[in-house]
Amino acid sequence: MSDLKAETAPTLYRDGAFHQDLWTTLEEGADLSDMNNVLVPFKQALELFVARTNLPQAFGVVVGAEDDVAELAPYLDKIAVIDVSFPGFGDGRSFSSARLLKERFGFNGEIRAVGNYILDQMPFLVRCGVDSFVISSPKVRAGLERGDWPEVTNYYQPTGADGDKTIARRPWLRSKQSE
Secondary structure (H helix, E strand, O other): OOOOOOOOOEEEOOEEEEEEEEOOEEEOOOOOOOOOOOOHHHHHHHHHHHOOOOOOOOOOEEEEEOHHHHEEEEHHOOEEEEEEEEEEOOOOOHHHHHHHHHHHHHOEEEEEEEOOOOOOHHHHHOOOOOOOOEEOHHHHHHHHHHHOOOOOOOOOOOOOOOHHHHHOOOOOOOOOOOO
């Protein structure tokens, strides 16, 4: 098991409850033989797709903030889970990755937020397409255990899930057509 990351298993938070994380994140270059429910680094996943390697039945990809998710577009039907990584709570690139995967590329699998995000960002992540959260921060976990979920009633940016209703709720953003 030297290919596995040596860390305690974080908890998965989805649909308002904690769950056991059944996925294993592998190091770059790890052997995938006889494994399922594995997440591999972005570059390795692309190499496996290009080589047309037989992939595990339950296969996932870890996308770093610097990775271009457009490169995964041709292979999304082979991916069950995508972890979008947050190197720091002030780095918003993974918000964009999640939104592109869901809205532009039509990814139907699970998108999970991993890394350094804060509780206040979680509702925004859900709006961008994140389905679940790998909880590694004791502060985020404590907040969720207390039942905290920041309510956000006004959004500056509509998402594909909003349709036209977001624009209608923002009277200060009127087009010339509505005047």
